[in-house]
Amino acid sequence: MTExxxxxxxxxxxxxxxxxxxxxxxxxxxxGVTCVLGDNGAGKSTLIKILSGVYRPDAGEYLVDGxxxxxxxxxxxxxxxxxxxxxxxxxxxxxxVWRNFFLGSEPTKGWGPFRxxxxxxxxxxxxxxxxxxxxxxxxxxxxxxxLSGGERQSVAIARAVHFGARMLILDEPTSALGVKQAGVxxxxxxxxxxxxxxxxxxxxxxHHAYPVGDRFLxxxxxxxxxxxxxxxxxxxxxxxxxxxxxxxxxLSHELERGADSKVAAVGRDLGESAQHLDAASG
Amino acid sequence: xxxxxATADERVAPVGLLRxxxxxxxxxxxxxxxxxxxxxxxLSPVFRSVDGIANWLDPASTLGIMAVAIALLMIxxxxxxxxxxxxxxxxxxxxxLTSEYGWNVWPAMLMGLALALxxxxxxxxxxxxxxxxxFIITLGTxxxxxxxxxxxxxxxxxxxxxxxxxxAPGYELAxxxxxxxxxxxxxxxxxxxxxxxxxxxxxxxxxxxTRAGNWIFAAGGxxxxxxxxxxxTTKTKIALFMATAFAxxxxxxxxxxxxxxxxxxxxxxxxxxxxxxAVIGGCLLTGGYGSAVGAAIGAVIFGMxxxxxxxxxxxxxWFKFFLxxxxxxxxxxxxxxRRYAEERRR
Numbered sequence: 001m002t003e004x005x006x007x008x009x010x011x012x013x014x015x016x017x018x019x020x021x022x023x024x025x026x027x028x029x030x031x032g033v034t035c036v037l038g039d040n041g042a043g044k045s046t047l048i049k050i051l052s053g054v055y056r057p058d059a060g061e062y063l064v065d066g067x068x069x070x071x072x073x074x075x076x077x078x079x080x081x082x083x084x085x086x087x088x089x090x091x092x093x094x095x096x097v098w099r100n101f102f103l104g105s106e107p108t109k110g111w112g113p114f115r116x117x118x119x120x121x122x123x124x125x126x127x128x129x130x131x132x133x134x135x136x137x138x139x140x141x142x143x144x145x146x147l148s149g150g151e152r153q154s155v156a157i158a159r160a161v162h163f164g165a166r167m168l169i170l171d172e173p174t175s176a177l178g179v180k181q182a183g184v185x186x187x188x189x190x191x192x193x194x195x196x197x198x199x200x201x202x203x204x205x206x207h208h209a210y211p212v213g214d215r216f217l218x219x220x221x222x223x224x225x226x227x228x229x230x231x232x233x234x235x236x237x238x239x240x241x242x243x244x245x246x247x248x249x250x251l252s253h254e255l256e257r258g259a260d261s262k263v264a265a266v267g268r269d270l271g272e273s274a275q276h277l278d279a280a281s282g
Numbered sequence: 283x284x285x286x287x288a289t290a291d292e293r294v295a296p297v298g299l300l301r302x303x304x305x306x307x308x309x310x311x312x313x314x315x316x317x318x319x320x321x322x323x324x325l326s327p328v329f330r331s332v333d334g335i336a337n338w339l340d341p342a343s344t345l346g347i348m349a350v351a352i353a354l355l356m357i358x359x360x361x362x363x364x365x366x367x368x369x370x371x372x373x374x375x376x377x378x379l380t381s382e383y384g385w386n387v388w389p390a391m392l393m394g395l396a397l398a399l400x401x402x403x404x405x406x407x408x409x410x411x412x413x414x415x416x417f418i419i420t421l422g423t424x425x426x427x428x429x430x431x432x433x434x435x436x437x438x439x440x441x442x443x444x445x446x447x448x449x450a451p452g453y454e455l456a457x458x459x460x461x462x463x464x465x466x467x468x469x470x471x472x473x474x475x476x477x478x479x480x481x482x483x484x485x486x487x488x489x490x491x492t493r494a495g496n497w498i499f500a501a502g503g504x505x506x507x508x509x510x511x512x513x514x515t516t517k518t519k520i521a522l523f524m525a526t527a528f529a530x531x532x533x534x535x536x537x538x539x540x541x542x543x544x545x546x547x548x549x550x551x552x553x554x555x556x557x558x559x560a561v562i563g564g565c566l567l568t569g570g571y572g573s574a575v576g577a578a579i580g581a582v583i584f585g586m587x588x589x590x591x592x593x594x595x596x597x598x599x600w601f602k603f604f605l606x607x608x609x610x611x612x613x614x615x616x617x618x619x620r621r622y623a624e625e626r627r628r
Contacts, residue, residue, distance in 0.1 A: 092504035094570040104511035106493040116491045
């Protein structure tokens, strides 16, 4: 078995008295997709911020290529090939695709005061890189603001790959997208995986995670509900774990006890959904 | 194979030349400039003669140098309200050092440049450090400089004007370079016009063909995103404030050498005209979009309106009214056209 790109062991993070993360362990392999699932406030963002070098863990450690690492800035993580694509912080809408693609790392030619942005090369490279990822942008000259959300995420992913990322951390890349667009992004995740990159895919949607993932780390209130390989958990179990089937049932009982008939009806509906989930996972 | 796919994509509807032109930020300014030219040219034969053109390009040039610098700054997402009065400060420094302290014109000019760049640096550092709106910071600088210009001038000379630059050593050469006229098509054109063209060309090259240009667009278009991919946005912004200060020094020097005397209130009220020219030229007030050429053309509109009203034999009081109309029309055109062009592109 090959050495994992990244291995997290018992990561713990406090913010004052709040335990944001407690004892989280998982692995990311080259050519594998590790999905991090969890509802709002589960600790997903805290985890990726540790992995991408924004925060330092208060306890536990992470290993990159089998060696203990400790990033003090996102730049350091980037230098080790760990790139993070944030949902909202990816692109500048008024600038063209190719200008965005090379922003901060523009190719230049010429000498001294005449050193200039190699516009021709930038356009060509941008186009080629996007095509290699299977992303077919209509016109690299168009402003990023005119791209759809899925295309924008895809360009950001292609950019990270071009600049030497070995591991991609994708922060809810599909959460703001429609069904079709989310499908587009999922395809690029698979593309990245097939090119041998390790991918950390953060989402709260098990239906997005299951088809592409190899490992599933489910978080709830800062704690791990389990770290499963693909063979160890079914889609239904994952869904149930995510949706908190047990919590739904409890909520339905509470509501049904309420005097108001309307609230009780809602409770009954919830109870039925919970049973469906149970039936599906059982 | 990739190149074949890169050159022909069936989803790119052939974008006609017209539409390619329509999405340029300069469009509003070009349309406005043509309209204003046709309007005054039909009223006054002098206006459309080479003589007339040389005449109205002169105010366009000094205004244009500033408008181009301000356009770059606005694309970078900031304003500079102190730019107008800084032209006065630079000119006053030159005039005072030469006539009151007997300096040679050249070291006096360098001193003025150092002073202007220091003020630009101050503006820039204040804006990026405090993260307060540049509108407020530079409004403060504007008022401070206005006070200093008047106070120091009065304290040193006892009046509100300094003259006598022409008697200083080194004046002739400096005048030839910054304030002479150049014969062209049998007419004398102010050399400032060539400075303006050079500044516009350099600014356009910088903006569209250098890394710094990419950073300017990014600093104004999405500062947080730009910083996250390693763009030095604070340095970019400080450099833009200093570039604006450089332009103010250039214009202040040109005017001081041309008139050989400087009023203590020079440049007050000009700061908004620079911004207006930049906006007519396609700059967004919110930053991240615009063009240097557009700002230069915006300045041409001002020059034409300024002189055209006189050529047409009207009261020059109407100039400001005219500016207001131009500003609203050009901005509206820019807005509508951009929306139309981008919708069609999708």
